[in-house]
Amino acid sequence: MTTKHPRITREKKTIDKMVHVYCRGKHGTKGNQLCDDCTEFLAYAFMRLDKCPFQEEKSTCGKCLVHCYQPDMKEKAKKIMRYSGPRLIYRSPILALHHVFDGRKKPLTLKELKDKKQKNSHT
Numbered sequence: 001m002t003t004k005h006p007r008i009t010r011e012k013k014t015i016d017k018m019v020h021v022y023c024r025g026k027h028g029t030k031g032n033q034l035c036d037d038c039t040e041f042l043a044y045a046f047m048r049l050d051k052c053p054f055q056e057e058k059s060t061c062g063k064c065l066v067h068c069y070q071p072d073m074k075e076k077a078k079k080i081m082r083y084s085g086p087r088l089i090y091r092s093p094i095l096a097l098h099h100v101f102d103g104r105k106k107p108l109t110l111k112e113l114k115d116k117k118q119k120n121s122h123t
């Protein structure tokens with residue numbers, strides 16, 4: 001795991017937990033196993049996070065203004081969040097709390113991100 005972007009690392013951890021909770025509850029997998037479908041989804045979600053242009057500036061994926069997920073993956077993400085979101089609060093309250101705080105961060109458009117980066121490089 002990289003320490004370069006703690007924000008992304010945390011988001012990955014949250015998604016990883018959510019997918020596991022979902023797979024156990026919905027697909028009946030045991031322990032830390034994931035079914036093929038969920039394994040594929042998780043790999044996809046991690047890949048999207050690695051490519052996310054916002055990185056530390058990121059709000060949560062659910063609020064992001066850039067819809068980078070494919071439609072079918074987005075549907076799956078919604079289902080997983082809806083199922084696992086409330087359950088995560090009991091299982092991993094600290095992680096869930098971070099997620100709530102991160103979600104309060106105003107999502108930026110790509111243009112705002114660019115402006116912000118330019119500003120930072122001039123100061």
Ligand SMILES: [Zn+2]
Pocket residue numbers: 022023024027029034035036037038039
């Ligand atoms: Zn599954």
